[in-house]
Amino acid sequence: MLVSYKWLSEYVDLAEWTPKALADKMSVTGIEVEGTETPEEGLKKIVVGEVMECVPHPNSDHLSICQVDIGEPELSQIVCGAPNVKKGIKVIVALPGARIAGNVKIKKGKMRGEVSNGMICALQELGYSDSVVPKAYAEGIYYMPMDAEIGASVFPYLEMDDTIIELSITPNRADALSMRGVAYEVAAITNQKPHFPEWTLVEDTTDWAENYLTVSVEDTEDTPTYRIRIIKDVKIGESPLWLQTRLMNEGIRPINNVVDITNYILLEYGQPLHAFDYDKLGSKEIVVRRGKLDETLVTLDGEERTVAPENLVITNGTTPVALAGVMGGLDSEITEATTTVALESALFEASLIRKTSRQFGLRSESSSRFEKGINRGTVAEAGDAAAQMMAELAGGTVVEGTVIGSKFIPENAVVTISLAKINRSLGTELTEAEVLAIMEALAFPTFVENGTFTVSVPPRRWDISIEADIIEEVARIYGYDRLPSTLPAGETVAASLTQEQRFVRQTQAVLEGSGFSEAISYALTTAEKASQFLLAPSKETQLDWPMSEERTTLRMNLITGLLDDVAYNVARKNQDIAFYEIGRVFYQQGNPLKDLPEERNHLGLVLTGSWQEKDWQTAKTAVDFYQLKGVLENYFAQISLTDVRYEPLTEVAELHPGRSAKILSGETVIGFIGQVHPTLAKTYDLGETYVAELDLKTILALPEAPLVYQSVSKFPSVSRDMALLVDDTISNQELVTIIKESAGRFLTNVHLFDVYQGERVEAGKKSMAYSLTFSNPEATLVDEEIAQWMEKVTKALTAQGVQIR
Numbered sequence: 001m002l003v004s005y006k007w008l009s010e011y012v013d014l015a016e017w018t019p020k021a022l023a024d025k026m027s028v029t030g031i032e033v034e035g036t037e038t039p040e041e042g043l044k045k046i047v048v049g050e051v052m053e054c055v056p057h058p059n060s061d062h063l064s065i066c067q068v069d070i071g072e073p074e075l076s077q078i079v080c081g082a083p084n085v086k087k088g089i090k091v092i093v094a095l096p097g098a099r100i101a102g103n104v105k106i107k108k109g110k111m112r113g114e115v116s117n118g119m120i121c122a123l124q125e126l127g128y129s130d131s132v133v134p135k136a137y138a139e140g141i142y143y144m145p146m147d148a149e150i151g152a153s154v155f156p157y158l159e160m161d162d163t164i165i166e167l168s169i170t171p172n173r174a175d176a177l178s179m180r181g182v183a184y185e186v187a188a189i190t191n192q193k194p195h196f197p198e199w200t201l202v203e204d205t206t207d208w209a210e211n212y213l214t215v216s217v218e219d220t221e222d223t224p225t226y227r228i229r230i231i232k233d234v235k236i237g238e239s240p241l242w243l244q245t246r247l248m249n250e251g252i253r254p255i256n257n258v259v260d261i262t263n264y265i266l267l268e269y270g271q272p273l274h275a276f277d278y279d280k281l282g283s284k285e286i287v288v289r290r291g292k293l294d295e296t297l298v299t300l301d302g303e304e305r306t307v308a309p310e311n312l313v314i315t316n317g318t319t320p321v322a323l324a325g326v327m328g329g330l331d332s333e334i335t336e337a338t339t340t341v342a343l344e345s346a347l348f349e350a351s352l353i354r355k356t357s358r359q360f361g362l363r364s365e366s367s368s369r370f371e372k373g374i375n376r377g378t379v380a381e382a383g384d385a386a387a388q389m390m391a392e393l394a395g396g397t398v399v400e401g402t403v404i405g406s407k408f409i410p411e412n413a414v415v416t417i418s419l420a421k422i423n424r425s426l427g428t429e430l431t432e433a434e435v436l437a438i439m440e441a442l443a444f445p446t447f448v449e450n451g452t453f454t455v456s457v458p459p460r461r462w463d464i465s466i467e468a469d470i471i472e473e474v475a476r477i478y479g480y481d482r483l484p485s486t487l488p489a490g491e492t493v494a495a496s497l498t499q500e501q502r503f504v505r506q507t508q509a510v511l512e513g514s515g516f517s518e519a520i521s522y523a524l525t526t527a528e529k530a531s532q533f534l535l536a537p538s539k540e541t542q543l544d545w546p547m548s549e550e551r552t553t554l555r556m557n558l559i560t561g562l563l564d565d566v567a568y569n570v571a572r573k574n575q576d577i578a579f580y581e582i583g584r585v586f587y588q589q590g591n592p593l594k595d596l597p598e599e600r601n602h603l604g605l606v607l608t609g610s611w612q613e614k615d616w617q618t619a620k621t622a623v624d625f626y627q628l629k630g631v632l633e634n635y636f637a638q639i640s641l642t643d644v645r646y647e648p649l650t651e652v653a654e655l656h657p658g659r660s661a662k663i664l665s666g667e668t669v670i671g672f673i674g675q676v677h678p679t680l681a682k683t684y685d686l687g688e689t690y691v692a693e694l695d696l697k698t699i700l701a702l703p704e705a706p707l708v709y710q711s712v713s714k715f716p717s718v719s720r721d722m723a724l725l726v727d728d729t730i731s732n733q734e735l736v737t738i739i740k741e742s743a744g745r746f747l748t749n750v751h752l753f754d755v756y757q758g759e760r761v762e763a764g765k766k767s768m769a770y771s772l773t774f775s776n777p778e779a780t781l782v783d784e785e786i787a788q789w790m791e792k793v794t795k796a797l798t799a800q801g802v803q804i805r
Helices: 005-009 019-027 171-176 179-189 241-249 257-269 350-360 365-372 376-393 419-426 432-441 467-478 499-513 559-570 625-638 678-683 696-701 732-742 783-799
Strands: 002-004 032-037 044-056 064-069 076-080 090-100 109-111 114-116 119-121 164-168 203-208 214-217 225-232 273-277 285-290 296-298 304-306 312-315 320-323 341-347 397-400 403-406 413-418 446-449 452-457 577-587 598-608 610-612 644-648 655-665 668-676 689-695 718-727 747-756 765-774
Touching: 002 005, 002 179, 002 241, 005 164, 005 179, 019 032, 019 164, 019 179, 044 119, 076 114, 076 119, 171 179, 171 365, 179 257, 179 432, 214 225, 214 403, 225 376, 241 257, 257 273, 257 365, 257 376, 273 320, 273 376, 285 403, 296 320, 312 350, 341 376, 350 365, 376 397, 413 419, 413 467, 419 432, 419 467, 432 446, 432 452, 432 467, 499 577, 499 598, 499 625, 499 696, 559 577, 559 598, 559 689, 598 625, 598 696, 625 644, 625 668, 625 689, 644 732, 655 689, 668 678, 668 696, 689 696, 718 783, 732 747, 732 765, 732 783, 765 783
Parallel strands: 203 397, 214 285
Antiparallel strands: 002 164, 032 164, 044 064, 044 090, 064 076, 090 119, 109 114, 225 341, 225 397, 225 403, 273 341, 285 312, 296 304, 312 320, 413 452, 446 452, 577 598, 598 689, 644 655, 655 668, 668 689, 718 765, 747 765
């Protein structure tokens, strides 16, 4: 929320408060201030000028030579390239020596041979964003009002001498999303009462709003309040400069006088309004209802939207004319031809607006306020204020009466709390008089009897409903810095790490010793990324109120976050990446709307680029499957995890089907390893990338292998080699399992040292050569024993269709 210091000063006396002091005070009383900015800072020597003569440049087809009156005895010649420059307008002139946005200094010079003494400026040259510059001036210079004084500084006219205070509004303080809400807050912390300008609504008593429209609401829970006012005989045009500059300073683009008024009231009251062109509605009926299947609507941004039953729409009785609380329809927008305005002032159910806004990706000032809540007590007042402004600034006539589809009468919330409870909670010794003074500063009518306060909370503070809320208000207005502080009491005990903490630290040490760097990714991601690389089936757990479309769903894997990190680094020329992450994933087996997800600790790893850089004695080595597998095998050895095996994996579509495997310990799946599918890697702009993910919670629950110490054998080990001819579908793991099961207890190692496919090996077959190592720690092995074991291995392999070469 951007707050104009000048505008705020109209409601609260800030004579004794500088913008900086006020910002500091607000920050320590509950509303964080992101910063303050004065638009004119860094700019100088920028004045109002009048173009007295404008002729085409003789050596250019787009430049003009202007003679400009800047309040000096002689006219100043300025060459201007704006397409809308012409004689008889007042403009913004940067004089020689001036500083404009970007710290650019303006000097005298020549353009195509003609002298130019300065610059005629567009608003962008003064630091205004393209998004707030009126469309009429987006591609050219800005016209100043004709009553602006020639030679005077432009800053007061554009209110660039104002200070803008940027507030960071938390969801529980949505009342501060309006100037009046901020005024109440500032008045409370400065011990004042806000004073708002008085106005009187003047209606045409010879005409009645009921003659123009009927309004009906199908469900008052969806739309507790819906009101329409009619303003006739309006003349659409530019808003006065004070209104345009006020909107631009608040980050809103001026459109025309009618639309600008609705935005002004939005900022003042926090009440979203919508203005329909009455003559384009297509009927004399407004019906507020849920959308129907396959209904379509073209919104103000020119996009066709297909609405659904979960969307709330405004219709003309048959077809939608607006997405309620989000965006109006293109067919009924206010244009230069509009003469009669139907002004909507309403209250919509927050969850419906939030779902619609998220569904269509439409985030507006209106939808953000409806989502967080608005002041139910000023719905009608805000609409009346806007109608009166349209009469004053657009020459309209307000038709008598309001057409009401639904009506909600807000009531003050009543909270009772004792003085003892307040003091006990805050550790203070406040008196009844002090608490009453705080309630008076907050403008909460309060009655006290026998030490119990009965507080009446007006609708503008809909965040207050229980005792704890009152205690918080007392604490922040009294001053958090004034609350007494005490040291914690009790006995201290020596701390120690839990088993899980020790395990995580050991994991970090092993992986960092293997050359990996730790990464930390967001726990929130998109629904699509959350459902990739799953170790187990799970439902999605989505936020009702996400920060953005990229942070809607709790992650169910670590890999996608690591891939984002890798893509970020690779895009910045850091090509060789070895990352690991230890973090929580969230599995949901119940009802995502009711049940909490199960949190599980996972380990994710990712490798891409080169494992070995080229130097004078070593060739460059690209990462591959086996390097990552080797890292994991070292890790398993370090944590004493035995009986680990690998099986082909095809269920994870995001992995290369021929270069991936699930990892098991016994019969328990503990993770997977594999190459990221080339199609998916391409979406991240990555080359060959290998990943692995382990369920640390499952690994920690496995029986821990005992640590066995034994002396080095005094007797020599014996090795025997064997070559096998097998189908190319047979995996190494299958063969190793058969060998281990049949070779006897003295087999200590099975090593695959050769794999061959090609000449002299028939198609569909492969040759695999193994070295088997036997060792008896109690005696020297003899050839007869080894021959027996090798014979058993041969028979077991032959029984499975393996040929011994």
